Every structure is written in structure tokens, then in C-alpha cells.
Amino acid sequence: MEIIPNVHQLPSTMAGNAYLLVGETLTLVDTGMPGSASRILDYVGGLGHSPADVTRILLTHYHVDHVGSAALLKQQTGASVLAHSGDMPVISGQEPHPPPNQALMKVLFRIVPAMSRFDPVTPDVLVEDGATLDILGGATVLHVPGHTPGAIALHVPAIRLLICGDAIDHRGGRLGPPPSPFTIAKDQAIESVRRMAVLDYDVLCPGHGAAIVGGASDQVRQMARALG
Numbered sequence: 001m002e003i004i005p006n007v008h009q010l011p012s013t014m015a016g017n018a019y020l021l022v023g024e025t026l027t028l029v030d031t032g033m034p035g036s037a038s039r040i041l042d043y044v045g046g047l048g049h050s051p052a053d054v055t056r057i058l059l060t061h062y063h064v065d066h067v068g069s070a071a072l073l074k075q076q077t078g079a080s081v082l083a084h085s086g087d088m089p090v091i092s093g094q095e096p097h098p099p100p101n102q103a104l105m106k107v108l109f110r111i112v113p114a115m116s117r118f119d120p121v122t123p124d125v126l127v128e129d130g131a132t133l134d135i136l137g138g139a140t141v142l143h144v145p146g147h148t149p150g151a152i153a154l155h156v157p158a159i160r161l162l163i164c165g166d167a168i169d170h171r172g173g174r175l176g177p178p179p180s181p182f183t184i185a186k187d188q189a190i191e192s193v194r195r196m197a198v199l200d201y202d203v204l205c206p207g208h209g210a211a212i213v214g215g216a217s218d219q220v221r222q223m224a225r226a227l228g
């Protein structure tokens, strides 16, 4: 689904949202759960592009619902995988996917291995805070830790867009900080929300829930103020 010109939300990623940015080449932001690759590539094909047109896969953070199909998509497109150094050990399989903080979710994670199992992928490029990417008039990577150590967001000022991964939650149409059971450092996550609240953008593409089109940064500011 095209959210605004050249920015698409990809279908059927099961849980985590994935987005496609269409410039001279295609950039994928997140990849959904394992098993999402063919549907993502079908969508790319539907736009008249071949898999090889996808040159970058940016991973907002290491959770399985965002990196789940990254290894296969890298293989099928030849794209470079970009991620922050803080999340690299889990994405590349050097460290296990951490379980949630909540007891019940922890048990579920243990008895349903598929909840955290994915094919690891070694990032080709480690992006740090302030890194710029040549996408849709120029994009800036923001390090927004807290949900995970290496969570990143992507700000694209020319089209007034912020892709925030799970650093801002929008499940059920409600804006908030990332959900506690899956967030390793809550205070840091709130600091990151405040950082994104001072930027200007009309469109917010979150990791969960629908995109906000129009006045997004005002809504995030309001939410951040309510956090006290």
C-alpha cells in the first residue's frame, strides 16, 4: 500500500511492519517475520521492479518480527544490509535473541521457538547516529536506543517522513513509548521518544499499527509531553 508517493507499507509481514522506499533504487526498511520474503518480493514485482532493484535493507532493530526475513531477502536481492552496531551481535547470530521481560511472555518464548527463531544475517554496513543515506532527497539515521541497544529511526526531511521502528508504538491507533515487555531500558526509550518529538515530520511510519499521515510530529509531541 502506498502511504505517500514513493513510500509503501508492505503486506503480510505478520507482526512487524516493513516499508519500501522507492528512489533511484529501492530501500527496504525491516523485513517482517520469517516467511515474509516472497510476499515482499511479489509486491516489489507488482511495482514493476526486479529483486535486484532492492539495493539496501535497513534493519531498525534486532527483534524477530523486523529481521525475520532479512537473510533470505539479502540472498534474493543482493542488497546490502544496514544496522546499528548495538544490535549487530543479535542480528548476526553471535548472541541469542533476548527473551521478553515479562514472565508469561518469557515462558511462551521458550516453548514456542518460532517466536524468536530467524536466520541470522551479518550486516554489511554499520550505521551510527547521524549517518546520512542517499534516499528520497537525503535521509538521516537516528540512534534511538532503549527498546533495544541499537534501535534506529530514519528521518527523511524532504518528504517530511519519520520511520521509527518500535521506538514509538502505534498499536491499536494509540501513540506511546515502546511496550515494556519487549523493551530493555525503559527510561532510555523515553529519552529516545523525546528526541523524536522535537523533529518535524508529517508522516510517521511505526513498526506496529497504522502509519500516521498528516501532523504526525505534533501528535508525537503531545504524547511525549503526557509522559511527564
Ligand SMILES: [Zn+2]
Residues within 6 Å of the ligand: 015, 016, 063, 065, 066, 166, 207, 208
Ligand atoms: Zn516489533
Ligand SMILES: [Zn+2]
Residues within 6 Å of the ligand: 061, 063, 147, 166, 182
Ligand atoms: Zn521490537
